[in-house]
Amino acid sequence: AEKVKGVSKKSVVEFGKVDAKLLPTVILVGRPNVGKSALFNRFIRRREALVYNTPADHVTRDVREGIAKLGDLRFKVLDSAGLEMAASSGSILDRTAEMTANVLARSQFAIFLIDVRDGLQPLDLEVGKWLRRHAPGIMTILVMNKSESLDDQTGFFTAAAGEAYKLGYGDPIPISAETGLGMAELYEALRPLLEGYMLHILSEKESQETQDTISSEDKECKLPLQLAIVGRPNVGKSTLLNALLQQNRVLTGPEAGLTRDSVRADFQFQERTIYLVDTAGWLQRTKQEKGPASLSVMQSRKSLMRAHVVALVLDAEEVAKARSSMKHAEVVIARRAIEEGRGLVVIVNKMDLLTGKQNSKLYEKVIKVVPEEIQTAIPQVTGIPVVFVSALEGRGRIAVMRQVVSTYEKWCLRLSTSRLNRWLHKVMRRHSWKDQAAQPKVKYFTQVKARPPTFVAFVSGKTPLTDTDTRFLTKSLKEDFDMGGIPIRIMQRAIP
Numbered sequence: 313a314e315k316v317k318g319v320s321k322k323s324v325v326e327f328g329k330v331d332a333k334l335l336p337t338v339i340l341v342g343r344p345n346v347g348k349s350a351l352f353n354r355f356i357r358r359r360e361a362l363v364y365n366t367p368a369d370h371v372t373r374d375v376r377e378g379i380a381k382l383g384d385l386r387f388k389v390l391d392s393a394g395l396e397m398a399a400s401s402g403s404i405l406d407r408t409a410e411m412t413a414n415v416l417a418r419s420q421f422a423i424f425l426i427d428v429r430d431g432l433q434p435l436d437l438e439v440g441k442w443l444r445r446h447a448p449g450i451m452t453i454l455v456m457n458k459s460e461s462l463d464d465q466t467g468f469f470t471a472a473a474g475e476a477y478k479l480g481y482g483d484p485i486p487i488s489a490e491t492g493l494g495m496a497e498l499y500e501a502l503r504p505l506l507e508g509y510m511l512h513i514l515s516e517k518e519s520q521e522t523q524d525t526i527s528s529e530d531k532e533c534k535l536p537l538q539l540a541i542v543g544r545p546n547v548g549k550s551t552l553l554n555a556l557l558q559q560n561r562v563l564t565g566p567e568a569g570l571t572r573d574s575v576r577a578d579f580q581f582q583e584r585t586i587y588l589v590d591t592a593g594w595l596q597r598t599k600q601e602k603g604p605a606s607l608s609v610m611q612s613r614k615s616l617m618r619a620h621v622v623a624l625v626l627d628a629e630e631v632a633k634a635r636s637s638m639k640h641a642e643v644v645i646a647r648r649a650i651e652e653g654r655g656l657v658v659i660v661n662k663m664d665l666l667t668g669k670q671n672s673k674l675y676e677k678v679i680k681v682v683p684e685e686i687q688t689a690i691p692q693v694t695g696i697p698v699v700f701v702s703a704l705e706g707r708g709r710i711a712v713m714r715q716v717v718s719t720y721e722k723w724c725l726r727l728s729t730s731r732l733n734r735w736l737h738k739v740m741r742r743h744s745w746k747d748q749a750a751q752p753k754v755k756y757f758t759q760v761k762a763r764p765p766t767f768v769a770f771v772s773g774k775t776p777l778t779d780t781d782t783r784f785l786t787k788s789l790k791e792d793f794d795m796g797g798i799p800i801r802i803m804q805r806a807i808p
């Protein structure tokens with residue numbers, strides 16, 4: 313469940329490989345002596361800084377530029393210290409405004425520094441206003457520098473943070489440019505912004521070369537699909553597996569019919585290689601330990617985690633007879649698959665037992681009840697595919713594989729930021745908030761990850777997305793981009 317909240321540690325974008333020209337630019341702003349140069353130096357370490365002169369109105373100012381490294385993040389950093397945004401009189405220098413605007417125009421993000429020891433100064437407020445006026449589109453992170461020697465015994469720190477909040481740039485992150493305190497928090501704050509930007513920029517570029525740098529995960533989607541066939545004993549998993557192996561070209565493993573003793577039994581379905589996850593192992597185990605506990609083998613997180621798509625097999629006859637079509641163990645496994653971010657396909661086997669006139673009522677019941685109960689069990693994901701088959705008669709095998717592959721493809725889907733933002737614009741108008749003031753301002757929407765699709769909504773203002781809002785966005789994404797049946801994750805980030 314922790315995974316839902318954060319992006320996995322592995323960077324989606326391999327920043328190191330990206331052309332420096334494409335790197336996002338972060339400008340350091342703040343009144344003199346707050347520590348801009350110190351932070352700049354920490355970012356670029358011993359690497360070379362480029363100093364260039366920006367003549368404006370007979371004044372020459374130096375702007376330092378360098379490639380910053382913060383964890384696995386790379387970005388261009390501009391130190392505006394040379395711009396001397398404040399004159400001795402204590403107001404922003406007008407004559408540098410134009411030149412500064414030029415520098416600002418080249419930046420997508422800003423780190424706004426204040427000095428925690430000084431508290432909030434009038435000049436800080438001016439810098440804040442100035443930034444808002446000259447660069448309304450810049451996403452800004454507020455930091456309280458020189459926080460290294462502060463503990464909150466006196467409440468001073470909380471007071472300073474509370475005061476800093478007045479700047480309108482959200483909660484400040486305490487850092488120390490000198491000691492490196494708070495760099496992890498700064499990383500966490502910058503990362504989704506930079507990643508969103510990178511994906512945005514890269515998705516606009518069409519060259520194959522750039523495509524390759526977008527994500528190694530797109531390529532992974534063409535890699536073998538890892539399928540786990542799970543279910544209680546005797547629902548027909550081995551029979552289904554044999555049917556699939558007979559129909560398709562088996563790549564490894566022994567002859568069909570002996571699968572339960574095999575180490576691996578991988579096969580090819582329409583150009584796609586399918587790896588069966590842990591099949592031999594659990595088939596054997598479920599055979600040995602009949603009884604309610606046996607499903608627990610497959611419930612092990614490890615097996616599920618290795619699968620991309622989980623095919624949960626149910627027995628149609630049991631469904632027809634029982635009051636609820638899914639046994640507790642089956643509900644648990646279906647939920648767990650979704651919670652772990654896997655694609656899920658439900659297979660109702662032994663439909664042949666429900667043919668014939670005398671069974672038509674039962675047949676109809678099964679067809680109606682299973683999708684309904686899946687939906688009830690897993691309300692957060694709509695449109696989980698349900699396939700009705702007879703493994704024994706070999707019917708429905710292609711339907712099973714089609715759904716498995718289609719689920720996998722949705723799971724790997726990557727939507728460009730420009731497309732998502734066009735969509736966002738429309739979808740926000742589609743939803744009516746009873747209280748207009750309660751409508752969150754979603755400024756920007758980007759996919760930070762695939763497998764499963766994970767999105768970040770950048771929300772400005774004081775109204776964050778509620779659970780209802782997130783559900784609405786999830787539902788709309790699913791409908792508009794045909795992403796039913798797979799888990800989708802939406803995170804939010806506050807921006808000014």
Ligand code: GDP
Pocket residue numbers: 342343344345346347348349350351393457458459460487488489490491
């Ligand atoms: P700038 O004018 O904003 O570029 O500020 P500088 O980087 O030149 O820093 C101004 C002063 O604050 C220098 O004396 C720095 O050594 C000091 N300074 C910068 N960062 C820190 C910090 O994190 N902690 C402390 N204690 N001093 C700092």
Ligand code: GDP
Pocket residue numbers: 543544545546547548549550551552595598661662663664665701702703704705
């Ligand atoms: P597993 O324990 O889930 O691997 O189940 P098996 O594949 O071993 O099947 C259990 C029993 O159900 C066997 O007797 C199979 O012949 C039977 N069976 C499997 N699939 C079907 C089917 O589609 N229709 C019918 N009527 N029986 C089936």
